[in-house]
Amino acid sequence: MPIEMLERFDRIVNQRVNKLLLNRLEQGYRTTKYPNVDVNLSKPYRGRPEINFEADMITMKLCEENCPQSAIIANSEKKALNLGRCVFCGECERLSDGKFIHFTTDFSLATATQEDLVLCEENVIPKIEREINGKIRKLFGKSLQLRQVSAGGCNACEADINVLNTPFFDLSRFGIQIVASPRHADGMLITGPISKNMKLALLKTYEAIPDPKIIIAIGSCAISGGVFYESSEVVGGVDRILPVDLFIPGCPPHPLTTLKALIDYFSKY
Amino acid sequence: MFLKFRVNQFLKLSEIPLIHFYDFYNMVLSMIDDGAQIVHYLGFVENNCKKLMIVLRTIDNNDNNDNNLFIAITFAPTEYLAFTSQAKKFHLFEREIHEEFSINIQGHPQLKAVRSATTLSEEYQFYNITGDSVHQVAVGPVHAGIIGPGHFRFNCMGERVAHLEIKLGYQHRGVEKLICKSCFDITKLSNLMECVAGDSAVTNILTFSELIESAFELEKEGIITSDIKIIRTIALELERLSNHIGDLGALSGDVAFLPPDAYFGRMRGEFLNLLLLLSGNRFGKGLIRPAINFYKINLLDINYIEKKLNELLTEIKHVSELLFSTQEIIDRFEGIGVIDNKTALDLGLVGVAARASGVKYDVRKNFLPGYYSVLEKENKNITIQQRLSGDVWSRARIRYKEILDSISIIKNMLENLKSKTDYKTVEQSQDDSNFSSNYLLFKNKLQSKLLPSSAVIVAINEGWRGELTHLMITDEKSKIIRYKIKDPSFHNWSGLAYAMRDQEISDFPLCNKSFNLSYCGFDL
Numbered sequence: 054m055p056i057e058m059l060e061r062f063d064r065i066v067n068q069r070v071n072k073l074l075l076n077r078l079e080q081g082y083r084t085t086k087y088p089n090v091d092v093n094l095s096k097p098y099r100g101r102p103e104i105n106f107e108a109d110m111i112t113m114k115l116c117e118e119n120c121p122q123s124a125i126i127a128n129s130e131k132k133a134l135n136l137g138r139c140v141f142c143g144e145c146e147r148l149s150d151g152k153f154i155h156f157t158t159d160f161s162l163a164t165a166t167q168e169d170l171v172l173c174e175e176n177v178i179p180k181i182e183r184e185i186n187g188k189i190r191k192l193f194g195k196s197l198q199l200r201q202v203s204a205g206g207c208n209a210c211e212a213d214i215n216v217l218n219t220p221f222f223d224l225s226r227f228g229i230q231i232v233a234s235p236r237h238a239d240g241m242l243i244t245g246p247i248s249k250n251m252k253l254a255l256l257k258t259y260e261a262i263p264d265p266k267i268i269i270a271i272g273s274c275a276i277s278g279g280v281f282y283e284s285s286e287v288v289g290g291v292d293r294i295l296p297v298d299l300f301i302p303g304c305p306p307h308p309l310t311t312l313k314a315l316i317d318y319f320s321k322y
Numbered sequence: 323m324f325l326k327f328r329v330n331q332f333l334k335l336s337e338i339p340l341i342h343f344y345d346f347y348n349m350v351l352s353m354i355d356d357g358a359q360i361v362h363y364l365g366f367v368e369n370n371c372k373k374l375m376i377v378l379r380t381i382d383n384n385d386n387n388d389n390n391l392f393i394a395i396t397f398a399p400t401e402y403l404a405f406t407s408q409a410k411k412f413h414l415f416e417r418e419i420h421e422e423f424s425i426n427i428q429g430h431p432q433l434k435a436v437r438s439a440t441t442l443s444e445e446y447q448f449y450n451i452t453g454d455s456v457h458q459v460a461v462g463p464v465h466a467g468i469i470g471p472g473h474f475r476f477n478c479m480g481e482r483v484a485h486l487e488i489k490l491g492y493q494h495r496g497v498e499k500l501i502c503k504s505c506f507d508i509t510k511l512s513n514l515m516e517c518v519a520g521d522s523a524v525t526n527i528l529t530f531s532e533l534i535e536s537a538f539e540l541e542k543e544g545i546i547t548s549d550i551k552i553i554r555t556i557a558l559e560l561e562r563l564s565n566h567i568g569d570l571g572a573l574s575g576d577v578a579f580l581p582p583d584a585y586f587g588r589m590r591g592e593f594l595n596l597l598l599l600l601s602g603n604r605f606g607k608g609l610i611r612p613a614i615n616f617y618k619i620n621l622l623d624i625n626y627i628e629k630k631l632n633e634l635l636t637e638i639k640h641v642s643e644l645l646f647s648t649q650e651i652i653d654r655f656e657g658i659g660v661i662d663n664k665t666a667l668d669l670g671l672v673g674v675a676a677r678a679s680g681v682k683y684d685v686r687k688n689f690l691p692g693y694y695s696v697l698e699k700e701n702k703n704i705t706i707q708q709r710l711s712g713d714v715w716s717r718a719r720i721r722y723k724e725i726l727d728s729i730s731i732i733k734n735m736l737e738n739l740k741s742k743t744d745y746k747t748v749e750q751s752q753d754d755s756n757f758s759s760n761y762l763l764f765k766n767k768l769q770s771k772l773l774p775s776s777a778v779i780v781a782i783n784e785g786w787r788g789e790l791t792h793l794m795i796t797d798e799k800s801k802i803i804r805y806k807i808k809d810p811s812f813h814n815w816s817g818l819a820y821a822m823r824d825q826e827i828s829d830f831p832l833c834n835k836s837f838n839l840s841y842c843g844f845d846l
Contacts, residue, residue: 065649072644073581079640080585097602097617115762121510142513142608147616150758156602201468205495207842208470209520209605212568215468216594219587233466248845250437250492251471254463280517283504286496304607305520 084223088316092309099141099156100307106132106174108153116145116153122273122280125154133173136162137276137290140304163301163314167292170276170300181299181317189267189298193239193319197229199269200238200262204255205287206245210272210305214242222308227320235259240267240298244305246274246281247288259295269299271311276300323349324378324392327780329689330536335368335776335795338375338395346374346396347405353378353392354409359670359683361391361780362793363415365398365423366804369797372398372423377780377793381683389688391780401426404433411670414812437491437845449487451477456484459827463492470841478827486822486830488815493845501805508534508612508768516607518807519843524561524597524606525785526807528554529792532691533781534612537773537794549742550615551693552735556627557597557606559728562786564593566721566728567638569838573718574645576832577654582645585637592634596627613768614761624736635729642722655715659821659833662712671817673788673810675837678720679712685784692783693735702734717836772800785810787840809843 085092094100113127124138125145134154145154164170164179172179203211217224218231232238235258247255259266270291273279278289291297301314323345325338341349362377375395382388405412407429416427417436427433434446450458457478463471473489497518504510515530516523531554535541571586594604601609601617609617619627645651661671666679676683684706686694697703707723709716775798782791788810795804818837822830 069648072640072647076581076585076640076644079637080588083588095599097600098598099602099608119509121507121513140513140517140607141603142509143602143616144509147761148758202464203468203470203493203841205493205842206470207517207520207523208840209517209523209607211468211470212521213604216587216591219591220584221588221591231468235464245493246495248493248495250494250845251463254471254492258464274517280510280514281495281497281500284496284500286494286499304517304603305605307604 083220084226085221087309088313094158094160094307094309096158098158098160098307099143099146100310101157101159101162101179102134102136102139102141102146102172103155103157104132104134104172104177105153105155108149112149112153116148119148120145122282127153131173133171135171135277136164136179136302137167137170137273137300138279138282139302140273140280142304160307160310161313162303162306162310163299163317165299165318167276167297167300170302179302181314189265190319192265193267195228197240197315197319198232198238199229199240199242200233200235200258201231201242201244202251202255202258204243204245204251204275205248205281206272206274210244210274213305213308214244214271214311216308217312222312224312224315227316229315229319235261236263238262238266240269242269242271243275243291243295244271246278246284247291247294249286249288252288252294256294267298268295269301269314270297271301271303271306273302273304276302279304324353324394326390326392329391329691329780329782330532330541331779332536332539332774333393333778335395335778338393338778340373340395340397343374343396343399343402346376346394347402349394350376350378350405351408353380354405354411356380357667358392359667360411360415361782361789361791362806362808363412363419364793364804364806365419365425366795367423368795368803372425374398374419375778375795381688383682387688393778393780398423398425401428403428404430406430410668410816411813413816435491437494446489448475448489449477449485451484453479455479472841474830476822476827476830481826481828483822483825483827483830486819488819490815490841490844493842495842495846497846498805498807502802506769506773506802508765512611513607516605518846519809519840520605521565522561522785522787522790522809522840522843524554524557524610525783525790526792527607527610528558528692529781529783529790531610531612532783533779533792533794536779536781537777538613538768538771540613545613548693548696549618549739551696552739553600553615553617553619554610555693556732556735557600557609558783558785559732560593560597560600561606563725563728563732564590564597565786565838566725567593569835570642570645570718570721570725572838573655573714573832573835574651576835577651579645579648579651582641585641589634589637589641592630596630599623599627614764619739621740624740628733628736631729631733635726638725646719646722652715654832655718656711656713658714658829659825659836660711660713661817661821663710665820666712666817669816669820670813671788672813673784673786674717674720674724675814675817676788677707678709678716680708680710682706682708683789685782685789689782691781697731697734700734702731704728704731714832714836773802775800787811787838787843788814807843807846809840811839811841811844814839815844
């Protein structure tokens with residue numbers, strides 16, 4: 054090879070390596086220290102709602118009537134907010150000036166049952182009981198492969214699952230991976246209100262996953278039909294057709310909500 | 323004979339020329355021949371009478387800003403000769419009309435269902451190329467990635483794709499029906515609009531809000547202050563930024579060059595976090611509502627956003643330099659998935675995909691919705707990015723240029739916000755002590771108003787994928803009888819099918835990503 058060509062080749066390689074290295078240095082390490090270090094989300098974030106059970110009845114009734122998702126029950130016997138129906142639009146907080154319902158910046162929202170999603174006087178904070186799923190943790194605690202299926206999802210939930218794979222959240226450091234085939238999966242992440250047109254494909258994907266398998270419903274659509282709950286074109290919540298192990302509410306849930314739920318429910322770490 | 327009108331203009335149904343179908347047919351075709359593009363073509367039922375409505379746009383390419391919208395109505399015939407046989411861009415519009423109103427459209431090459439359950443049944447006939455060396459590849463509806471479902475059917479000769487047919491409808495949730503069915507509840511409808519397509523939540527709710535505002539003629543009352551418009555426009559640009567950056571990263575990931583994928587993927591999140599700072603939601607849900615913005619930004623936020631944008635701008639430039647100078651990337655992006663200018667115009671493509679094929683159309687510049695008119699006056703509006711080669715490389719480069727444009731106009735708008743002297747006193751609206759009672763009054767006032775009767779309104783915005791428009795028709799009792807949402811993907815899916823012709827099938831993921839179209843926005 055003539056010497057000029059070698060020099061030119063050398064120059065190109067150097068430039069390329071320089072750009073790669075400089076970018077690498079500039080980017081540094083960006084992975085969050087969560088869960089070892091707490092993360093605080095900034096103020097306007099609407100996370101876990103806090104209910105003031107002492108609020109006056111008129112305000113509560115106003116919120117109940119005006120909730121676009123009919124997620125609020127307020128009468129003399131019971132005051133409750135169903136996280137599965139709620140889309141965190143903040144209407145009740147605005148109408149009650151935060152005196153009845155106030156959205157905190159707490160992103161821990163997931164539960165293992167539908168009942169736990171209903172916040173009331175006996176159940177103020179949604180939580181996952183670590184005892185109930187010892188078997189699952191034993192099986193999947195250090196390695197969990199999940200298949201994601203969008204069944205009528207609006208792509209917000211999907212996008213916020215996708216970011217779990219970016220270097221900031223880095224889901225795979227907990228041994229959890231999202232895989233391409235149901236045959237390789239231990240379970241399914243379902244988003245969307247299950248459009249009737251997707252029902253068959255969803256059930257076939259479910260069947261293709263080997264037993265034992267787990268189902269995670271992500272977003273208010275997958276839990277209750279979300280904003281589409283009145284539509285005749287959707288099935289509604291996942292648990293109408295499949296058994297659900299984990300409910301992660303939100304519209305869409307913040308990636309940290311999903312991350313925390315997966316760690317709490319599965320991880321041995 | 324068509325009525326010329328403006329974006330967000332309030333039209334009475336009686337004003338719109340009701341033309342005999344024969345004249346309608348000839349006039350539409352002659353306008354299309356002169357280069358008009360379809361904004362809407364839909365059927366609706368008024369007083370038990372099926373009608374067809376068309377909205378066309380003409381774009382001035384000579385910078386005189388002589389851009390117009392035209393509208394006309396005709397009684398729907400029971401059958402007619404397809405527009406599609408003369409102009410390809412009608413293809414999906416006519417299939418939709420056939421599906422919803424069972425009008426027999428003759429001479430249409432593929433009169434199949436678009437969204438209904440029949441798309442799933444055995445009756446659905448795929449386009450087949452027959453021959454010894456032809457084989458079919460079926461992909462979907464459930465894909466390998468974390469994306470919406472759709473079915474792709476390739477007719478291949480070896481590795482070469484002869485034809486790609488895209489079958490959608492899996493995400494159909496009956497959005498339009500839901501809008502007409504429910505009684506007019508602004509809170510409910512706004513939440514619904516934000517879930518039509520989550521990645522375009524801001525575009526959809528903004529378009530809806532502008533439509534409702536013009537229906538109630540709130541603009542004249544001066545309720546929509548420039549502050550409100552600025553924050554809306556910032557949110558719209560942040561949405562564009564986050565998606566474009568995500569796309570650049572994903573394109574790089576699709577050809578297995580991973581550093582930009584990782585870096586851009588993380589930066590996309592930074593822009594979503596800025597949206598969270600504005601609205602409390604990473605996709606801007608809950609920020610924009612008709613006639614009101616719930617969240618205001620204070621000086622601290624403005625400074626923080628500016629600082630963050632400057633930081634990110636440097637990083638974006640560095641990573642893009644790496645991306646666009648890497649030999650493998652150039653090799654894999656150039657000359658792949660080419661759509662030439664004529665095809666782009668024939669198919670009526672919009673947005674990034676159209677501009678990459680040399681079509682000079684950007685709603686922000688051509689129709690100046692919202693705050694863009696002010697930016698235009700101040701000479702700070704975007705310039706329309708254009709490239710001619712129409713390949714993956716062009717679509718990536720257009721995205722990069724638009725990222726730079728968006729950052730610079732957000733900075734301009736923040737400057738405009740800061741220059742207001744009283745800005746320091748504006749706090750978050752929730753801290754207002756009378757907020758809830760004021761809000762309730764406001765809401766009741768808005769809710770007690772009736773929508774105008776027998777009216778038509780068209781609102782248009784440039785989402786990050788391209789032109790997104792909403793159209794609303796009300797009857798004499800002020801009830802919404804038709805609400806049409808048209809996502810840019812409705813035009814551009816055909817573009818993807820064309821881009822794949824004569825390509826290797828292994829280039830499909832790359833081509834698909836370079837368009838990055840919406841499944842749910844199409845399926846509604």
